[in-house]
Amino acid sequence: MKRKFSPKKIFIVEDDPLYIKIIKYVLELDPEHEVHVFTTGKECIDNLYLNPIIVTLDYTLPDMTGYDVMEAIKKYNSNIGIIVLSGQPEISVAVDFMKAGAYLYIVKADDTKDKLLLTVQRLKKQIELQEEVEFLKDELVDKYNISNNLIGTSKPMLRVQKLISKALQSNISVTIQGETGTGKEVVARTIHYSSNRKKGNFIAVNVTAIPKDLLESELFGHEKGAFTGASTRKIGQFEMANNGTLFLDEIVDMDISLQSKLLRALQEREITRVGGTQNIPFDARLIVASHRNLATEVENGNFREDLYYRLLGLPIEMPPLRDRGNDIFLLADHFLKDFCRENKFPLKTLSKEAKEKLIGYSFQGNVRELKAIIDLAGAISEGKIIEQEDIQFNSPRSRESFLDKEMSIKEYNHKIIHHYLEKYDNDVLLVAKKLSIGKSTIYRMLKEE
Numbered sequence: 001m002k003r004k005f006s007p008k009k010i011f012i013v014e015d016d017p018l019y020i021k022i023i024k025y026v027l028e029l030d031p032e033h034e035v036h037v038f039t040t041g042k043e044c045i046d047n048l049y050l051n052p053i054i055v056t057l058d059y060t061l062p063d064m065t066g067y068d069v070m071e072a073i074k075k076y077n078s079n080i081g082i083i084v085l086s087g088q089p090e091i092s093v094a095v096d097f098m099k100a101g102a103y104l105y106i107v108k109a110d111d112t113k114d115k116l117l118l119t120v121q122r123l124k125k126q127i128e129l130q131e132e133v134e135f136l137k138d139e140l141v142d143k144y145n146i147s148n149n150l151i152g153t154s155k156p157m158l159r160v161q162k163l164i165s166k167a168l169q170s171n172i173s174v175t176i177q178g179e180t181g182t183g184k185e186v187v188a189r190t191i192h193y194s195s196n197r198k199k200g201n202f203i204a205v206n207v208t209a210i211p212k213d214l215l216e217s218e219l220f221g222h223e224k225g226a227f228t229g230a231s232t233r234k235i236g237q238f239e240m241a242n243n244g245t246l247f248l249d250e251i252v253d254m255d256i257s258l259q260s261k262l263l264r265a266l267q268e269r270e271i272t273r274v275g276g277t278q279n280i281p282f283d284a285r286l287i288v289a290s291h292r293n294l295a296t297e298v299e300n301g302n303f304r305e306d307l308y309y310r311l312l313g314l315p316i317e318m319p320p321l322r323d324r325g326n327d328i329f330l331l332a333d334h335f336l337k338d339f340c341r342e343n344k345f346p347l348k349t350l351s352k353e354a355k356e357k358l359i360g361y362s363f364q365g366n367v368r369e370l371k372a373i374i375d376l377a378g379a380i381s382e383g384k385i386i387e388q389e390d391i392q393f394n395s396p397r398s399r400e401s402f403l404d405k406e407m408s409i410k411e412y413n414h415k416i417i418h419h420y421l422e423k424y425d426n427d428v429l430l431v432a433k434k435l436s437i438g439k440s441t442i443y444r445m446l447k448e449e
Helices: 017-027 041-046 066-076 091-099 112-143 155-167 184-193 212-220 256-268 294-299 305-312 327-342 352-359 366-380 409-423 428-435 439-448
Strands: 009-013 034-038 054-058 081-086 104-107 174-177 202-206 245-249 285-290 314-317
Touching (some): 009 041, 017 112, 034 041, 066 091, 081 112, 104 112, 184 202, 184 285, 256 305, 294 305, 327 366, 352 366
Parallel strands (some): 009 034, 081 104
């Protein structure tokens, strides 16, 4: 999708013929500008549906004050840039306009033309930058749409999708647990960009990646001089996420002493910068994730129990890829299409043998590993078909044997049967035939669980 900027329509609201001529000349120096002139405030207000990006506004008009016109413009669209041109040199008047939302107050003088040209150029760049930010946010909303992003029709993934839908109905905190590579951050982003906070920032912090002695400053910010090297004030991630979502990945690795400060921040809904005394309120949705079970970490004394219950909110368990059955094929096709499109390759497809090789693999690295495998296959395959030999497993654990796991015969049998039920969409008759056992054996095993 190509970027489209808003029309560069600029309104001149001025009743002095001389200044109309001057301002119009200056603005039309740029051929991209579409200039509209109005001599009264009412004419300007009545034509706001044309959606100007900038309005140059005279302080004194025949029918109303420039201040009243500006209020009407801001009420219609607060993003319209307003430059006030006035013969009033009083500082108090200029301050009032600036407080009310004017971009700049210019006193009419011999250098008005030069000041106006420079101001319009700066304001236009600022507006276009803001439009670009909004455009990119809209693209992210599209990218992380549930139906586009969470690929899978297996029971575990349908359960995840249902829980995400529940999360979107409120601002409840969310805890996402699952093995590395299962897509925990993807789920967090999906919740954010599908929620009423999607216009706010999504701030992701990997707790493990930040040194323990710097994490407090990263989360809460610090004041100048708070510690050696703090030469300026730093805004923390909690403040950055205000009105948006803060995602704390691998929360279980947070130092126990910092956990208490996080608990207080969540209870009071306010933070204090390191070295500061001011309590700063925040309004951010919190989503946390861990590849380890938080309840177990509480039992082991590694995680505060009170913080656990404060964070828990709506728990989402991400299933490992090996438990998602035919989702492997849906994801593989998706990654392959993406790879071909990004590299301008003809569309490739997986052969039957390649699919059989994929479904028999354990995927210890989960979805992330599958993507790496498919990208490699797309790169080394010769034709439009991904063959079995193009599927290469390079995981350090790829040679791990099924027999390396110490289980009873009964546990091995259950695992094998479950694997085939997942593989063949719970078709008991087909699984019984594949394993050369009676269907009653499968039903008995399922009943025993």
